Amino acid sequence: xxxxxxxxxxxELSNVHKAFRLDGRLVTAxxxxxxxxxxxxxxxxxxxxGCGKSTLLNIICGLMEPDSxxxxxxxxxxxxxxxxxxxxxQKDLLxxxxxxxxxxxxxxxxxxxxxxxxxxxxxxxxxxFGLEGFEHSYPATLSGGMxxxxxxxxxxxxxxxxxxxxxxxGALDALTRRxxxxxxxxxxxxxxxxxxxVTHDVDEAVYLADRVYVMTSRPGRIKLELNVPLPRxxxxxxxxSTGFADLKKQLLVSLETE
Amino acid sequence: xxxxxxxxxxxxxxxxxxxxxxxxxxGTRPLRLLQRYAPPLVLMLSLFIAWQVGTWLTQVPKWxxxxxxxxxxxxxxxxxxxxxxxxxxxxxxxxGLGLSxxxxxxxxxxxxxxxxxxxxxxxxxxxxxTVPILALAPLLIIWFGYGILPKVIVVALVxxxxxxxxxxxxxxxxxxxxxxLLRAMGANRRQIFFKVRLPGAVPSFFSGLKIxxxxxxxxxxxxxxxxxxxxxxxxxxxxxxxxxxxxxxxAIAVTSILSIIMFVAVVxxxxxxxxxxxxxxxxxxxxx
Numbered sequence: 001x002x003x004x005x006x007x008x009x010x011x012e013l014s015n016v017h018k019a020f021r022l023d024g025r026l027v028t029a030x031x032x033x034x035x036x037x038x039x040x041x042x043x044x045x046x047x048x049x050g051c052g053k054s055t056l057l058n059i060i061c062g063l064m065e066p067d068s069x070x071x072x073x074x075x076x077x078x079x080x081x082x083x084x085x086x087x088x089x090q091k092d093l094l095x096x097x098x099x100x101x102x103x104x105x106x107x108x109x110x111x112x113x114x115x116x117x118x119x120x121x122x123x124x125x126x127x128x129f130g131l132e133g134f135e136h137s138y139p140a141t142l143s144g145g146m147x148x149x150x151x152x153x154x155x156x157x158x159x160x161x162x163x164x165x166x167x168x169x170g171a172l173d174a175l176t177r178r179x180x181x182x183x184x185x186x187x188x189x190x191x192x193x194x195x196x197x198v199t200h201d202v203d204e205a206v207y208l209a210d211r212v213y214v215m216t217s218r219p220g221r222i223k224l225e226l227n228v229p230l231p232r233x234x235x236x237x238x239x240x241s242t243g244f245a246d247l248k249k250q251l252l253v254s255l256e257t258e
Numbered sequence: 259x260x261x262x263x264x265x266x267x268x269x270x271x272x273x274x275x276x277x278x279x280x281x282x283x284x285g286t287r288p289l290r291l292l293q294r295y296a297p298p299l300v301l302m303l304s305l306f307i308a309w310q311v312g313t314w315l316t317q318v319p320k321w322x323x324x325x326x327x328x329x330x331x332x333x334x335x336x337x338x339x340x341x342x343x344x345x346x347x348x349x350x351x352x353x354g355l356g357l358s359x360x361x362x363x364x365x366x367x368x369x370x371x372x373x374x375x376x377x378x379x380x381x382x383x384x385x386x387x388t389v390p391i392l393a394l395a396p397l398l399i400i401w402f403g404y405g406i407l408p409k410v411i412v413v414a415l416v417x418x419x420x421x422x423x424x425x426x427x428x429x430x431x432x433x434x435x436x437x438x439l440l441r442a443m444g445a446n447r448r449q450i451f452f453k454v455r456l457p458g459a460v461p462s463f464f465s466g467l468k469i470x471x472x473x474x475x476x477x478x479x480x481x482x483x484x485x486x487x488x489x490x491x492x493x494x495x496x497x498x499x500x501x502x503x504x505x506x507x508x509a510i511a512v513t514s515i516l517s518i519i520m521f522v523a524v525v526x527x528x529x530x531x532x533x534x535x536x537x538x539x540x541x542x543x544x545x546x
Contacts, residue, residue: 061442083444093436097457097534106453110445138537158443 008073008084009039009161009194011060016069018055029055031219032069037162040192044205046251047215053198056220057164060196061087083111086163086193090170092151094139100150101135107158122157128187129153145176152184162194170199178236181207185234202255206247207234214254224254324504333508339493344512346488350406350478351516354413358470361414362421363463369422370429370455387419391477395484409481409489416477417470421463428462429455461535464528471524475517 018030029052037043047053058064060071062081070077073084086107094103101122108118126132129149139147148168155163169177181204188195199205205212206228214224228247230238238244306326312318313325320328333340365383369376391412398408432455440450482491490509497505529536 058438063438063442082442085442087439087442089435089439091435093433093439095436095454095457097460097532106440107443109453110440110443110449138534140534140537 007159007161008078010072010074011035011037011085011162011194011196012072012075013056013060014070014072016056016059016066016071018052018059018064018066028219030059030066031221033215033220033222035213035222037194037196039161039194042188042195042197042208042210044197044199044209044212045215046199046202046205046212046255047220048217048255049200051215051217052220053215054166057087057166057196057198061085061164084160086155086158086160088151088155088163088165088168090167092139092144092147094147094150094154096139099136099138100131100142103139103150104154104157106154111158118157122153125153125156129156130183143176144172145180148172148180149183152187156187156191160193162196165195165197167198167200169204170201177204182236184208185232189233202248202251203239205251206230206244207239212247212251214251224250226250321501321503324507328504329507329511332502332504333511336505336508340490340508340512343488343490343493343509344516346486347475347478347482347490347513348516350409350481350489351413351474351520353406354410354477355417355470355474357410357414358417358421358474359467362418362466362470363425365418365422366425366429369426376426383419383422386415391415391480392484395481398481399485404485404487408484409478409486412481413474413477416473420466420469420473422466424466424469425459425463428459431462432458461528461532464524464532468521468524468528471520472517474520475513479513 013033013035016030016033017028019026019028021027033056035043035045035056045053045056055064059066060081062078062084071081072078073081078084095106098106101119104122105115105118109115123135126135129152131146131149131153134142134146139150142150148171152168155165169180172180185208197208209228212224212226212228213222214226215221216223226247230241230243230247310325310327313323313328324332365379369379394415395408395412398411402408402411436454437450440454445453478489479491479494482489483495486492490513494506494509497503497509
């Protein structure tokens, strides 16, 4: 796989706790989370809404520190983690005053890299991300699917070996979402970053993942770790296979007992 | 190729494009402009015609209420006088606006920089707007004389408040998720300010500037009322004392027209500087 400096490709959480104060009450968001994403692995995190998935990602990427427990990146605890991992949220969070091309080079720009070189690479990747011909469009003129692809290209161009994707397709309609899942797998098979993907869609989880973690509702813990042995490249036919159905059933049972 | 992508993209967001399609297709641009600007123009014109006819029918004396036509005639006849007075008022307006921009933007940045300063300054700013300008203007003349400075200060006092408040609010409302994303990408405070919060505050700044612009000319006129040797305000006072009501109205008309021209100039500037703010799907995806 491609490897970038100033980046890490392995994520490990060990016994991570996090609590918040809400109206004077103490709410435990994470009650000891253990989780690993190895280099080049596609890991999906699934759980009921409000189980602390976003808190977990915020801790991993360094926006928050855990109350106790450790975040290990490439096996080492890292204090200032911001900028080491790619991060993408459900909202596309594009800068409305920037055209597509200038939006996607935000990462290199923040790292102080040459804007012109970044633009050239972005232009080269536009067709891969289905954005060819829209380099000079403002986000407000794009469809939801295209905005999300733009956000993904921006995350991609941050040149990180590991990416955290927080329900990136959550706001899209089923058809667009399915198209983007296939397309994401295609991109990932070429570049092989480590991906930690959060969703609450069981089909999405099984279809995408090498491994799925199921989280309990508050306080969030990992209650199930499930390997997905389906062969790659994945195809839509697999969704109707018995292997897929079995895995899906295990996840649903685990989620329903929440 | 392009067409295929267009179709693919519009298929993805059926809701918004179908709303756009529901609009009556008007086709040409001049027709669209006419559709937008005709109603207010027709209303204005009818009001003036009603006024004109009303003064004919009632035979109201000119010194009490002149007709629109009489006002135009008076304005043209007094144009040699009106010109220099207008120029003076404009100078005061522009200097005052410039001052309010400098002070207003500086205050907005300072208040954005520190929450403590924001809490400290905000009540003072609001209090500054509760002082009746008409009572303050004579004091300014006592302090700063009959020159241009007191008028400039009045204009700045009227204009800086909307600029500060709108800019400071614009800086504050930056999407917290967007700020978090940039932090996660490794951006420092300065980068977040220049890449997210400042550009995001520009539309809000323009809203404040539009309010300030509409007040600015009136501010200058008020400053002149209290004591000046030149300017539209003093022209109004003199004309009014001599029962030259048509000239008072002519000066009022000039004041309004100046304000409107400056307002429109800001709107055009805004359109040029913020193309993204006015970019919408339906403007780009035209039916073929």
